[in-house]
Amino acid sequence: MQMLKRLFLATMIAATPVAIHAAAPAAAPAAAAATAAVTAEASSTAATESAAPGVATEVGSGAYARAQPVEGQGQPIPGGLDFQPQVTENGQYALWLNNVILLPLITIISLFVLGLMLWIVARYRAAANPVPSKTSHNTLIEVIWTLVPVFILVGISVPSIDLLAKQYAPPPADAVTVKVNGYQWYWGYEYPDHGIGEYVSNMLDEKAAEASGEPYLLAVDNRMVVPVNKTVKLIVRGADVIHSFAVPALWTKMDAVPGRLNEVTFRATREGVYYGQCSELCGVNHGYMPIAVEVVSEQAFADWVASKGGAMPGTADPGAAEATAVPAAATPDAASAAAAPAAPTATPAAAPAAAAR
Numbered sequence: 001m002q003m004l005k006r007l008f009l010a011t012m013i014a015a016t017p018v019a020i021h022a023a024a025p026a027a028a029p030a031a032a033a034a035t036a037a038v039t040a041e042a043s044s045t046a047a048t049e050s051a052a053p054g055v056a057t058e059v060g061s062g063a064y065a066r067a068q069p070v071e072g073q074g075q076p077i078p079g080g081l082d083f084q085p086q087v088t089e090n091g092q093y094a095l096w097l098n099n100v101i102l103l104p105l106i107t108i109i110s111l112f113v114l115g116l117m118l119w120i121v122a123r124y125r126a127a128a129n130p131v132p133s134k135t136s137h138n139t140l141i142e143v144i145w146t147l148v149p150v151f152i153l154v155g156i157s158v159p160s161i162d163l164l165a166k167q168y169a170p171p172p173a174d175a176v177t178v179k180v181n182g183y184q185w186y187w188g189y190e191y192p193d194h195g196i197g198e199y200v201s202n203m204l205d206e207k208a209a210e211a212s213g214e215p216y217l218l219a220v221d222n223r224m225v226v227p228v229n230k231t232v233k234l235i236v237r238g239a240d241v242i243h244s245f246a247v248p249a250l251w252t253k254m255d256a257v258p259g260r261l262n263e264v265t266f267r268a269t270r271e272g273v274y275y276g277q278c279s280e281l282c283g284v285n286h287g288y289m290p291i292a293v294e295v296v297s298e299q300a301f302a303d304w305v306a307s308k309g310g311a312m313p314g315t316a317d318p319g320a321a322e323a324t325a326v327p328a329a330a331t332p333d334a335a336s337a338a339a340a341p342a343a344p345t346a347t348p349a350a351a352p353a354a355a356a357r
């Protein structure tokens, strides 16, 4: 009995959903509106201005166009209970582990223990069993209730440790590296291998989100853009306090800790827009620093990189890369300058960060 109870607890802990997200609190403090206020219009203008037409000769033939999210994909649904549909192999594996192994096991064990208890309550109550047995040991049963849970746990550990290993597998050499900086209260993204300096990602206010057809409290002005079917390596750090970078549909969650570089990888197999939220209480606007990851085709990614003044690694010759480094460095400054009047709290933090580079 004790053993079964312990096993039940262990499986419950193992099955605790890692990535279910409730929507952020609906009541928006007035400050939130002020902080997260770069409008869609402003950001799209900034993006267009930062696109250097000269840079986009080889890789960026077309212009980057912002993708629209699909309902029920990469975002929570009203009344939703389950995990979001997973678009990475690891996410699908984890979902399978949860739905096919853990949930049935938990259900069977819970029902079995409940049945045992009901049977004991009914069969061995004082009225039905006036003279209780004085049996204190039964070797066979004790061996069974020790070994069966051991086998169950060992059985679970096989796919579980396999999943853990897959999640922490070293990224391949051609992985796209994105440096993720968590700030109070917005995110900064940086593509060191593509010559894209840090740009800031702020939440859209309600009007701007509605205008761009995106969910309020999840939509942002400048998304993280990554290519489909390619491993993305995130280097995550906190600039001020501990934040956590979490995107449920990508099965990705990593703490952003000041003074520490955490690494996590994902490989999205479907294009689309995937939303997430900061998942570590980080201050008054914790609920207003959402994450939007846009997964695009290889070509669209090259176009986006060009629009940001960067270059695909290996495509440009070293001289050209050096030449593009200057406009690339100018881009985040222009972006933060544009953001400055609308987001006063963003400026002090962003400026030293830009200077430090």
Ligand SMILES: [Cu+2]
Residues within 6 Å of the ligand: 182, 183, 185, 242, 243, 244, 278, 279, 280, 281, 282, 286, 289
């Ligand atoms: Cu945060």
